[in-house]
Amino acid sequence: NAGVTQTPKFQVLKTGQSMTLQCAQDMNHNSMYWYRQDPGMGLRLIYYSASEGTTDKGEVPNGYNVSRLNKREFSLRLESAAPSQTSVYFCASSALSYEQYFGPGTRLTVT
Amino acid sequence: AQSVAQPEDQVNVAEGNPLTVKCTYSVSGNPYLFWYVQYPNRGLQFLLKYITGDNLVKGSYGFEAEFNKSQTSFHLKKPSALVSDSALYFCAVRPSGTGGFKTIFGAGTRLFVKA
Numbered sequence: 001n002a003g004v005t006q007t008p009k010f011q012v013l014k015t016g017q018s019m020t021l022q023c024a025q026d027m028n029h030n031s032m033y034w035y036r037q038d039p040g041m042g043l044r045l046i047y048y049s050a051s052e053g054t055t056d057k058g059e060v061p062n063g064y065n066v067s068r069l070n071k072r073e074f075s076l077r078l079e080s081a082a083p084s085q086t087s088v089y090f091c092a093s094s095a096l097s098y099e100q101y102f103g104p105g106t107r108l109t110v111t
Numbered sequence: 112a113q114s115v116a117q118p119e120d121q122v123n124v125a126e127g128n129p130l131t132v133k134c135t136y137s138v139s140g141n142p143y144l145f146w147y148v149q150y151p152n153r154g155l156q157f158l159l160k161y162i163t164g165d166n167l168v169k170g171s172y173g174f175e176a177e178f179n180k181s182q183t184s185f186h187l188k189k190p191s192a193l194v195s196d197s198a199l200y201f202c203a204v205r206p207s208g209t210g211g212f213k214t215i216f217g218a219g220t221r222l223f224v225k226a
Contacts, residue, residue, distance in 0.1 A: 033214075040218055041218060042201060102156070
Protein backbone atom coordinates (compact mmCIF):
# COMPACT_ATOMS: atom_id res chain seq x y z
CA ASN A 1 0.00 0.00 0.00
CA ALA A 2 1.98 2.98 -1.32
CA GLY A 3 -0.64 5.64 -0.49
CA VAL A 4 -0.23 8.65 -2.79
CA THR A 5 2.65 8.66 -5.24
CA GLN A 6 3.87 11.56 -7.38
CA THR A 7 6.29 11.80 -10.27
CA PRO A 8 8.69 13.39 -10.85
CA LYS A 9 10.24 14.41 -7.52
CA PHE A 10 12.20 17.29 -9.04
CA GLN A 11 11.93 19.18 -12.32
CA VAL A 12 13.59 22.21 -13.87
CA LEU A 13 11.85 23.87 -16.81
CA LYS A 14 12.60 26.83 -18.99
CA THR A 15 9.95 29.51 -19.40
CA GLY A 16 7.42 28.40 -21.99
CA GLN A 17 8.06 24.67 -21.69
CA SER A 18 5.27 22.29 -20.80
CA MET A 19 5.09 19.34 -18.48
CA THR A 20 2.68 17.00 -16.72
CA LEU A 21 2.86 16.06 -13.08
CA GLN A 22 1.53 12.60 -12.36
CA CYS A 23 -0.31 11.45 -9.25
CA ALA A 24 -1.77 8.09 -8.28
CA GLN A 25 -3.43 6.74 -5.14
CA ASP A 26 -4.17 3.18 -4.12
CA MET A 27 -6.59 3.87 -1.26
CA ASN A 28 -9.75 3.74 -3.39
CA HIS A 29 -10.48 7.39 -2.56
CA ASN A 30 -13.09 9.23 -4.56
CA SER A 31 -11.61 12.71 -4.27
CA MET A 32 -8.23 14.01 -5.40
CA TYR A 33 -6.55 17.40 -5.22
CA TRP A 34 -3.60 19.42 -6.48
CA TYR A 35 -2.00 22.06 -4.27
CA ARG A 36 0.99 24.33 -4.49
CA GLN A 37 3.04 25.29 -1.47
CA ASP A 38 4.92 28.56 -1.35
CA PRO A 39 6.85 29.92 1.66
CA GLY A 40 4.64 31.73 4.14
CA MET A 41 1.46 31.03 2.18
CA GLY A 42 0.47 27.58 3.30
CA LEU A 43 -1.12 25.37 0.67
CA ARG A 44 -3.31 26.74 -2.08
CA LEU A 45 -5.72 24.57 -3.99
CA ILE A 46 -5.18 24.54 -7.74
CA TYR A 47 -7.80 22.02 -8.89
CA TYR A 48 -9.74 19.21 -7.36
CA SER A 49 -11.76 16.23 -8.49
CA ALA A 50 -14.61 15.35 -6.19
CA SER A 51 -15.17 12.05 -7.96
CA GLU A 52 -14.10 10.21 -11.08
CA GLY A 53 -15.20 12.13 -14.16
CA THR A 54 -15.42 15.56 -12.51
CA THR A 55 -12.90 18.34 -12.02
CA ASP A 56 -13.28 21.85 -10.59
CA LYS A 57 -11.16 24.92 -10.13
CA GLY A 58 -9.65 25.79 -6.82
CA GLU A 59 -8.14 29.03 -5.60
CA VAL A 60 -5.30 29.40 -8.13
CA PRO A 61 -6.19 27.52 -11.37
CA ASN A 62 -4.73 29.94 -13.94
CA GLY A 63 -1.95 28.41 -16.02
CA TYR A 64 -2.87 24.82 -15.12
CA ASN A 65 -5.06 22.05 -16.46
CA VAL A 66 -5.98 18.71 -14.93
CA SER A 67 -7.18 15.30 -16.02
CA ARG A 68 -8.84 12.71 -13.83
CA LEU A 69 -7.74 9.73 -15.87
CA ASN A 70 -9.52 7.15 -13.72
CA LYS A 71 -10.29 6.71 -10.04
CA ARG A 72 -6.62 6.22 -9.19
CA GLU A 73 -4.90 8.90 -11.27
CA PHE A 74 -5.08 12.68 -11.38
CA SER A 75 -2.57 14.63 -13.47
CA LEU A 76 -1.66 18.31 -13.51
CA ARG A 77 -0.41 19.97 -16.69
CA LEU A 78 1.49 23.20 -17.15
CA GLU A 79 1.06 24.19 -20.79
CA SER A 80 3.52 27.10 -20.83
CA ALA A 81 5.54 27.32 -17.65
CA ALA A 82 6.27 30.70 -16.05
CA PRO A 83 8.70 31.61 -13.26
CA SER A 84 5.69 32.35 -11.02
CA GLN A 85 4.91 28.64 -11.14
CA THR A 86 8.11 27.78 -9.31
CA SER A 87 6.79 25.97 -6.27
CA VAL A 88 6.36 22.65 -4.53
CA TYR A 89 3.33 20.76 -5.82
CA PHE A 90 1.40 18.27 -3.73
CA CYS A 91 -1.24 15.82 -4.76
CA ALA A 92 -3.70 14.55 -2.14
CA SER A 93 -6.68 12.24 -1.94
CA SER A 94 -9.54 11.75 0.47
CA ALA A 95 -12.59 9.65 1.08
CA LEU A 96 -15.67 11.87 0.75
CA SER A 97 -14.72 15.22 2.29
CA TYR A 98 -12.68 14.13 5.25
CA GLU A 99 -8.96 14.17 5.96
CA GLN A 100 -6.58 14.21 3.05
CA TYR A 101 -3.57 12.03 2.39
CA PHE A 102 -0.66 13.71 0.66
CA GLY A 103 2.02 12.58 -1.73
CA PRO A 104 5.71 13.43 -1.22
CA GLY A 105 5.61 16.44 -3.54
CA THR A 106 7.25 17.66 -6.74
CA ARG A 107 9.74 20.49 -6.49
CA LEU A 108 9.46 22.54 -9.71
CA THR A 109 11.78 25.34 -10.75
CA VAL A 110 11.02 27.47 -13.80
CA THR A 111 13.91 29.57 -15.08
CA ALA B 112 -13.85 36.03 2.89
CA GLN B 113 -13.20 32.69 4.51
CA SER B 114 -9.82 32.38 6.17
CA VAL B 115 -7.64 30.49 8.61
CA ALA B 116 -5.13 32.27 10.83
CA GLN B 117 -2.14 30.83 12.60
CA PRO B 118 -0.93 33.89 14.47
CA GLU B 119 2.53 32.57 15.32
CA ASP B 120 5.10 31.93 12.61
CA GLN B 121 7.20 30.02 15.11
CA VAL B 122 6.75 28.45 18.53
CA ASN B 123 9.71 27.53 20.70
CA VAL B 124 9.36 25.14 23.62
CA ALA B 125 11.68 23.08 25.78
CA GLU B 126 11.47 19.32 25.67
CA GLY B 127 9.11 18.02 28.34
CA ASN B 128 7.11 21.24 28.50
CA PRO B 129 3.56 21.53 27.21
CA LEU B 130 3.05 23.07 23.80
CA THR B 131 0.22 24.96 22.13
CA VAL B 132 -0.03 25.93 18.48
CA LYS B 133 -2.85 28.37 17.84
CA CYS B 134 -5.44 28.44 15.08
CA THR B 135 -8.50 30.61 14.52
CA TYR B 136 -10.83 30.58 11.55
CA SER B 137 -13.47 32.61 9.83
CA VAL B 138 -15.80 30.23 8.02
CA SER B 139 -19.57 30.18 7.97
CA GLY B 140 -21.60 27.21 9.11
CA ASN B 141 -20.17 24.18 10.89
CA PRO B 142 -16.84 23.42 9.25
CA TYR B 143 -14.65 20.39 9.62
CA LEU B 144 -11.32 21.22 11.30
CA PHE B 145 -7.97 19.51 10.82
CA TRP B 146 -4.35 19.62 11.87
CA TYR B 147 -1.53 18.37 9.67
CA VAL B 148 2.21 18.10 10.26
CA GLN B 149 4.97 18.42 7.68
CA TYR B 150 8.51 17.20 8.21
CA PRO B 151 11.32 18.53 5.98
CA ASN B 152 11.03 17.52 2.33
CA ARG B 153 7.90 15.48 2.99
CA GLY B 154 4.22 15.77 2.27
CA LEU B 155 1.70 16.73 4.93
CA GLN B 156 0.56 14.07 7.37
CA PHE B 157 -2.88 14.07 8.99
CA LEU B 158 -2.80 14.47 12.81
CA LEU B 159 -6.39 14.87 13.94
CA LYS B 160 -9.79 16.24 13.04
CA TYR B 161 -12.94 17.68 14.55
CA ILE B 162 -16.22 16.93 12.82
CA THR B 163 -18.74 17.01 15.64
CA GLY B 164 -19.12 15.90 19.26
CA ASP B 165 -16.62 16.30 22.10
CA ASN B 166 -14.69 19.57 21.88
CA LEU B 167 -11.42 17.86 22.81
CA VAL B 168 -10.16 15.53 20.12
CA LYS B 169 -7.16 13.25 20.36
CA GLY B 170 -4.89 12.37 17.49
CA SER B 171 -1.60 10.82 16.51
CA TYR B 172 1.69 11.06 18.45
CA GLY B 173 0.00 12.28 21.67
CA PHE B 174 -1.41 15.46 20.13
CA GLU B 175 -4.85 16.79 20.94
CA ALA B 176 -6.84 19.83 19.92
CA GLU B 177 -9.57 21.85 21.55
CA PHE B 178 -12.45 23.21 19.53
CA ASN B 179 -14.02 26.42 20.79
CA LYS B 180 -17.05 27.44 18.77
CA SER B 181 -17.57 30.83 20.39
CA GLN B 182 -13.97 31.84 19.77
CA THR B 183 -13.80 30.03 16.41
CA SER B 184 -10.53 28.46 17.49
CA PHE B 185 -8.96 25.03 17.18
CA HIS B 186 -5.67 25.06 19.09
CA LEU B 187 -3.27 22.13 18.91
CA LYS B 188 -1.80 20.92 22.19
CA LYS B 189 0.54 18.34 23.62
CA PRO B 190 1.21 17.85 27.34
CA SER B 191 4.92 17.07 26.98
CA ALA B 192 6.89 18.08 23.88
CA LEU B 193 9.56 15.91 22.25
CA VAL B 194 12.48 17.06 20.12
CA SER B 195 11.05 14.88 17.36
CA ASP B 196 7.90 17.04 17.36
CA SER B 197 9.88 19.81 15.68
CA ALA B 198 8.17 20.36 12.33
CA LEU B 199 5.80 22.64 10.43
CA TYR B 200 2.17 22.46 11.55
CA PHE B 201 -0.84 23.43 9.48
CA CYS B 202 -4.37 24.10 10.61
CA ALA B 203 -7.00 23.47 7.93
CA VAL B 204 -10.70 24.16 7.69
CA ARG B 205 -13.13 22.52 5.33
CA PRO B 206 -16.41 24.39 4.95
CA SER B 207 -19.44 22.15 5.16
CA GLY B 208 -21.99 21.93 2.37
CA THR B 209 -21.32 22.70 -1.27
CA GLY B 210 -17.87 24.13 -0.62
CA GLY B 211 -16.83 21.09 1.30
CA PHE B 212 -14.03 20.08 -1.05
CA LYS B 213 -12.18 23.37 -0.86
CA THR B 214 -10.05 23.09 2.25
CA ILE B 215 -8.49 26.32 3.47
CA PHE B 216 -5.03 25.98 4.99
CA GLY B 217 -3.33 28.32 7.41
CA ALA B 218 0.14 29.61 6.58
CA GLY B 219 1.74 27.19 9.01
CA THR B 220 3.54 27.41 12.34
CA ARG B 221 7.06 26.12 12.76
CA LEU B 222 7.57 24.33 16.05
CA PHE B 223 11.04 24.09 17.56
CA VAL B 224 11.50 21.82 20.55
CA LYS B 225 14.82 22.31 22.28
CA ALA B 226 16.49 19.49 24.20
